[in-house]
Amino acid sequence: MTDALLADVAVPLPVDGTLTYSVPNAMLDEVAVGKRVVVPVKSKLLTGIIWKIRSGEKARSGLRPIREIIEPQPVLTRELMKLAEWISGYYAEPLGEVVACMVPPQPGFRNLYRLARDPGGLAMAILKAEEPEKFALLEALKDGKARSTETLRRKTALKGLKAHLEDLVARGYLERQMLLRGRREGKAIRQPRASEIHLERHDLTREQHLAYEVISEAIDGHVFKVFLLHGVTGSGKTEVYLRAIEHAIHLGRKALYLVPEIGLTPQVMQRVRGYFGERCAVLHSQITPAERYRTWRRIRWGEVDVVVGARSAVFAPLDNLGVVVVDEEHDASYKQQETPRYNAREVAIMRARTTNSVAILGSATPSLESYYNATVGKYHLCELSQRISGGELPRVEIIDLKNSEDSSLVTPQVKTEILNSVEKNEQVLLFINRRGYSNYIQCTECGFVGRCRNCNVTLTYHLRAKELRCHYCDYVEPAWPACPKCDGTKITYVGSGTQRIEEWLAKDFPHVLTRRFDRDVTRRRGRAEEVLSDFTSGLVGFLVGTQMVAKGHDFKHVGLVVVVNADVTMNLPDFRSAERTFQILTQVAGRAGRGEVPGRVLIQTFNPDHHSLAYVACHNYRGFYENEILLRKDLSYPPFRRLARVIFLGRRNNEAKDAAHTFAGIARRLASRYPQDFEIVGPARAPLAKIRNVYRWHILIKVAPTKRAGSFIRKCLEKMPSGGHEKIVVDVDPQVLM
Numbered sequence: 001m002t003d004a005l006l007a008d009v010a011v012p013l014p015v016d017g018t019l020t021y022s023v024p025n026a027m028l029d030e031v032a033v034g035k036r037v038v039v040p041v042k043s044k045l046l047t048g049i050i051w052k053i054r055s056g057e058k059a060r061s062g063l064r065p066i067r068e069i070i071e072p073q074p075v076l077t078r079e080l081m082k083l084a085e086w087i088s089g090y091y092a093e094p095l096g097e098v099v100a101c102m103v104p105p106q107p108g109f110r111n112l113y114r115l116a117r118d119p120g121g122l123a124m125a126i127l128k129a130e131e132p133e134k135f136a137l138l139e140a141l142k143d144g145k146a147r148s149t150e151t152l153r154r155k156t157a158l159k160g161l162k163a164h165l166e167d168l169v170a171r172g173y174l175e176r177q178m179l180l181r182g183r184r185e186g187k188a189i190r191q192p193r194a195s196e197i198h199l200e201r202h203d204l205t206r207e208q209h210l211a212y213e214v215i216s217e218a219i220d221g222h223v224f225k226v227f228l229l230h231g232v233t234g235s236g237k238t239e240v241y242l243r244a245i246e247h248a249i250h251l252g253r254k255a256l257y258l259v260p261e262i263g264l265t266p267q268v269m270q271r272v273r274g275y276f277g278e279r280c281a282v283l284h285s286q287i288t289p290a291e292r293y294r295t296w297r298r299i300r301w302g303e304v305d306v307v308v309g310a311r312s313a314v315f316a317p318l319d320n321l322g323v324v325v326v327d328e329e330h331d332a333s334y335k336q337q338e339t340p341r342y343n344a345r346e347v348a349i350m351r352a353r354t355t356n357s358v359a360i361l362g363s364a365t366p367s368l369e370s371y372y373n374a375t376v377g378k379y380h381l382c383e384l385s386q387r388i389s390g391g392e393l394p395r396v397e398i399i400d401l402k403n404s405e406d407s408s409l410v411t412p413q414v415k416t417e418i419l420n421s422v423e424k425n426e427q428v429l430l431f432i433n434r435r436g437y438s439n440y441i442q443c444t445e446c447g448f449v450g451r452c453r454n455c456n457v458t459l460t461y462h463l464r465a466k467e468l469r470c471h472y473c474d475y476v477e478p479a480w481p482a483c484p485k486c487d488g489t490k491i492t493y494v495g496s497g498t499q500r501i502e503e504w505l506a507k508d509f510p511h512v513l514t515r516r517f518d519r520d521v522t523r524r525r526g527r528a529e530e531v532l533s534d535f536t537s538g539l540v541g542f543l544v545g546t547q548m549v550a551k552g553h554d555f556k557h558v559g560l561v562v563v564v565n566a567d568v569t570m571n572l573p574d575f576r577s578a579e580r581t582f583q584i585l586t587q588v589a590g591r592a593g594r595g596e597v598p599g600r601v602l603i604q605t606f607n608p609d610h611h612s613l614a615y616v617a618c619h620n621y622r623g624f625y626e627n628e629i630l631l632r633k634d635l636s637y638p639p640f641r642r643l644a645r646v647i648f649l650g651r652r653n654n655e656a657k658d659a660a661h662t663f664a665g666i667a668r669r670l671a672s673r674y675p676q677d678f679e680i681v682g683p684a685r686a687p688l689a690k691i692r693n694v695y696r697w698h699i700l701i702k703v704a705p706t707k708r709a710g711s712f713i714r715k716c717l718e719k720m721p722s723g724g725h726e727k728i729v730v731d732v733d734p735q736v737l738m
């Protein structure tokens with residue numbers, strides 16, 4: 001048996017590793033690692049990427065051949081292939097699925113055919129007699145123009161057109177060109193026009209300059225280094241990013257600039273374009289596939305120096321990287337909530353590491369993990385403690401809702417303050433975090449909410465069973481008839497939405513224009529920019545929104561920020577709830593007083609004593625951090641342990657539950673060999689115990705920082721009996737525990 005060339009191909013399927021195919025002789029010259037190919041899997045054709053080429057015996061193994069090589073050049077560089085392997089291993093995700101989200105799907109191609117050489121009269125005569133279809137095609141193309149398959153089909157009305165055309169290509173009579181399908185369509189997010197771009201270049205403040213100096217030095221040294229740029233809201237972090245990028249570009253290197261929300265790309269793009277002109281690009285999922293593919297190719301062929309984008313832009317195929325910026329690094333939306341469940345911040349750091357470049361993580365409220373890394377010297381901390389031009393941070397006041405008489409949305413004091421702002425012609429931002437679920441109960445007399453003593457997370461109220469349950473460890477207690485703390489009997493649900501606030505404002509302040517800014521509104525194309533520009537221009541007086549309004553926006557005329565109810569994030573059954581509360585409130589407070597107008601923030605809550613609030617009120621990140629890090633240490637949460645979550649989904653509750661118990665048994669047995677390294681918590685019902693009729697159970701695994709959760713879980717999964725009906729989802733470093 002002779003040796004043949006085999007190719008291992010990563011295909012987007014939930015399988016481990018790659019599948020092997022034979023390389024047909026006709027492709028021997030073309031085949032190369034990193035190229036995109038079409039391969040058969042069972043009865044389907046899938047697009048995958050060649051991972052490895054080796055020789056082996058094709059005949060004996062009965063391998064199927066690669067069908068087609070799509071693009072002439074490899075789509076993945078070696079660097080990105082290594083990155084994909086790391087992600088696959090670390091997050092326990094199938095390699096092919098990781099790869100599939102690195103490269104944009106190829107938009108349709110149109111094949112165009114054109115005469116390559118004139119067959120001459122004799123050949124035509126023979127063709128006419130023996131192969132009339134081919135004769136007809138050559139006739140249709142004899143003027144030398146390129147025509148699409150569809151045009152030729154119309155002209156000749158032939159059956160099996162494609163086969164005839166390809167045969168003529170193989171015989172050298174025709175040549176084929178591929179044309180990208182799809183016109184430039186209106187983009188979902190309007191990027192700035194050239195006329196709107198102007199270079200706004202500031203002289204750096206002293207603090208900005210200090211940060212810039214150490215960062216640029218690291219870029220010069222071509223060494224891997226992570227900087228945590230901790231700067232209060234409005235301290236000019238963007239300017240530091242841009243200078244660092246500029247420095248890298250001067251040295252012939254390139255940059256990646258990540259933002260947490262697609263909605264922030266236009267404003268960032270405007271600044272970036274001002275600095276770097278046309279050699280920049282935006283990459284995110286809301287541009288049309290054809291546009292995305294075109295942009296991606298521009299980047300791949302080195303025509304772009306700076307790529308701006310949300311999560312998936314971290315895979316931009318830039319070579320010779322110099323800087324990676326992760327703005328608002330604490331933001332949970334860097335974590336993808338579906339397969340592959342990577343965190344773009346961590347991937348960005350990994351890219352910086354393998355390319356000896358610099359990563360800059362920026363935030364006014366760094367994640368505990370990142371700040372911890374800075375305190376132990378893994379990251380280098382740079383601080384911007386002042387707002388630009390000495391602008392004051394807004395004054396924050398906590399409004400106690402306990403025992404507030406009526407059930408209106410805001411207290412009389414808050415209403416008066418809104419009225420004052422309106423009279424002073426200032427804009428008002430009203431913030432409500434609806435992402436929580438109001439299924440917890442609270443004593444309205446003392447603000448008490450039940451917490452699990454094992455896990456320090458909010459107990460979730462189950463209406464039907466009238467019980468309180470911990471969704472990490474499954475601890476249960478009966479719902480209290482009276483408050484266990486103050487014996488009060490006024491016990492209620494919490495929660496109100498943006499729509500309710502909008503209606504109330506329209507009723508009480510009919511002469512002020514109100515706009516709502518939340519997922520429901522911004523799902524409509526172009527709507528987000530419309531609302532934001534109406535607000536920035538001053539047309540709109542009240543902006544009501546969820547966490548989306550808190551992020552990054554540089555509003556100049558907001559005098560008052562009202563947090564309608566701060567308790568929703570506080571009471572999420574999640575160990576990060578205090579951190580999230582601190583972050584979101586600090587961010588939203590940071591929207592006030594960014595221009596001439598001094599800012600004021602009113603936070604309504606049933607929990608005025610919650611430790612996050614005190615630190616928000618005095619803008620004390622460090623204080624918050626030091627308090628919170630102790631809790632994390634006590635309970636072995638990140639950053640002291642890594643966390644992984646395994647979720648079991650089943651049509652029947654018992655399917656999910658049994659699978660969870662089986663897995664937990666396997667995991668505990670395996671973990672007993674390394675008791676210091678792995679701790680299994682649960683199984684328990686997930687806080688969202690049933691979604692669309694699918695039951696959800698989960699297990700948490702706490703892992704020593706030196707160990708890999710991914711490989712541990714893979715080992716457990718291998719031991720799971722096959723044939724169950726449940727589905728298992730693995731989430732390493734989860735950001736959401738619902």
Ligand code: ADP
Nearest residue numbers: 202203204205233234235236237238239388554
């Ligand atoms: P952050 O991202 O830290 O909240 P921004 O980067 O949005 O802050 O900066 C806040 C404002 O200050 C922006 O309008 C920006 O143009 C301006 N700015 C930044 N740096 C300077 C500087 N050195 N001198 C003057 N204005 C500056």
Ligand code: ZN
Nearest residue numbers: 452455470473
């Ligand atoms: Zn518990």
